[in-house]
Amino acid sequence: MELPAYLTTVFLIVEYVAKIVAIGVIPNNRRPSSSSAWLLLILFVPVIGFPLYWLIGSPWVKGRRYEAQRASDDVLRAHAGHLPLIPDGAETTPPLERIVHMNRELTQLPCVTGRVGELIDDTRVFYQEMARAVDAAERYVHVEFYIMAWDDTTDVFFTALARAAERGIKVRLLVDQLGSQKYPGWRQFKRRLTEAGVEWRLMMPIKLLKGRWRRPDLRNHRKLMIVDGDIAFVGSHNVIDPAYANAKNRRIGREWIDLSVSVTGDIVLEVEAVFAMDWFVESGEILDRDEHFIDKPDLIPGGANNALQLVPSGPGYPTEPNQRLFVALMYLAERTITITSPYFVPDESLLSAITSAVYRGVRVDLFVGEKADQFMVGHAQRSYYETLLEAGVNIYLYPAPTVLHSKYMTVDERIGVIGSSNMDYRSFALDYEITLMAFGGDLVDKLHVIDDGYRSVSRLLTLEEWRKQPLAARYLDSVCRLTSALM
Template identity: 70%
Template structure:
């Protein structure tokens, strides 16, 4: 063996060992599609694939964040131990009762009562409603959003926060660092919050100079507001102009279309619990239980009052509560399923649940944007259309250049789910999300009303149309489908 061949031989041995190790490690507790994608990357480009897998390959958090998640879950279980599974006058089907029971086992959150005060679609109306709620605050305001920017559209909300602080109200705010820092005004955002007296923290911070490192692929994608423990907002809106402060988006006419709900009553306690857990993770401060977690008397169901259950999820929940809830509701459907999701990249289980529903006579409708704002996810999503259309799923394309960003689902006339979670692997495992399930009140009807609007303005995609797409588009879609399993 010549001296020059020694490094090459050593590398061949190391590469072989990495590949053998990957075969034994990567598939553990992982979806087959994700395992296959990672193994292909490692086997074909080990010098890239193996370090990348070591860096971001695990979908779960460990260490302090995992310990806090377990501790928080136990606190909630203890606090809610005497609360019934569902409100006394609720009348869910046996299948729906099973879903609620599963959700509680996985997240510790029971089903409580709460009024859906309004469903908000237009961004300016949403920020005005949030500001109005803050204007009524007497004790505290809790704010948590993935993306936030203080611009002309959102100024009404931040001005309300400033006014609240001047009245003596405590305002705590959480914002995801990587979610927000790419938008104009980020460098001044924190300084402005500090100047008006807001207590704020970034979620999942990355600051190597200060020794703060978090995996960049795990993010907090939740969107919520709590005022005095009396009223809360959850949904898909970020706190930013609907053009996302982009001159190019304005020129193209591209704006984000969202959906959020304002709720009151007992369910606010659960939204508060999610914020308290995230606040403790980022600040180290435990919120006083007596000041923030006062139980509410159940309200009679009907009209605006619903049976409501919060379903938090994320890398701290290895059981993927939102994913299991979506699947269980689909299998419980008897007549209709409608799904609205901006990023729809189903795994095998979700695809099977949707198509199986069609085969047993359920009308399944999927509302997605005609053109996604993210290249890889958009093309990966399109790779599933043929299988869906062949099974008989009705796929509606919301017209471009608008970005349909609402995230909700209805099943029959019985149950609705709304929140921050997309229908993709990222939202099932890599991002912290929050969804709210509701029945026996007005939530389902309100959401189905938005189905009607989306159906009216969208075009239905047919199998014949889809099969005429050019071959190069099919190739791009399939490559992105493989890549999406790594995200």
């Protein structure tokens, strides 16, 4: 049935007015790539674009979570304001000091000292190491991961948590709801945690029947654990079987390879501060400062002792601290940059920084998986290969079926960065992340050893090879590149 002419006219007027308003509203305080993607969707497919923008258009949290972030920043500023910019004994340069200052200005977390343990790239060994730390706990264990599942591989860790709770250790656990609930055994997982005496909360929960709505695209992607305030683990590991509970993955031999590190010393207090804020937001409980934030003896950087600074980021940080850190470090480089990221979809500033580094004579090695585990992000990543190769970036493809999931970066022989953050729009703006920056010690040397291992098994992609890609594949890459700014 046709609509009356006047209703059609009204509809067209409303549609065009809405589009005109969108042109002036959407670019406000938004990066150009994101603005362009949203406007294209709204202008060409308004019936999808307008509702989607209303649901997930803003990358920033508001309300209680925003206020909690601001209150946390005030507390950190008050308690850490007296600390020096650079720890005593750390060798640095004025440009690096300015980056440390920027990180502190954006997150309120100072640069402190800490002792770096061995890097752990074997997932099963990682669970065993965490279990050993839990078994040694005397007061409490704090656990926060994006994805968790109690399976045959992770049982060693969760059983250790159960033993800790049984002997009176306070075990607090945070897990992202949407990140974990899609894996087998989700309901049983929650029940087993409760039965084990673990006090757990969902991060960013969506409970429509209880009137709790959360943006489904904003997630907590952090991966960390703290034991007694004495040792912390950070990195890229989730807590799930390396094949991610997928029969096809097991059949073809696909496993995720990750990288995490343990640290001791004052840096543990910063990891604890991040957990404390996330725990308060989800539970309403304020962790006791005298119990959980006990200063450690200062260390002199050198060897395993590093100058360390934790950089949290996410929807509560509109300044995107992790993105600014990556860009600043690339401009700081004089000789080499190595980047390992499973999802490398750079924005304009990051792409300019990495290509500018090559043009001024810096060797840049980028390690990515030969085949990505996420369709759209994988194709969006591929769309940048030609520009990177033309500039002179060395792209190393880690062989499939393994999924290279490690997330770290080194600059020259001086600075190392490791954490949960990818180098894409989602990690810069939509996901809560943590990134650990180190200098003045041996973390960067340990990361270079990992580089050598990845380089020895990877294949160097050439510009000539890439230009032979089928036209259809290049078209698909470009389409996914456009949508990457919306995800």
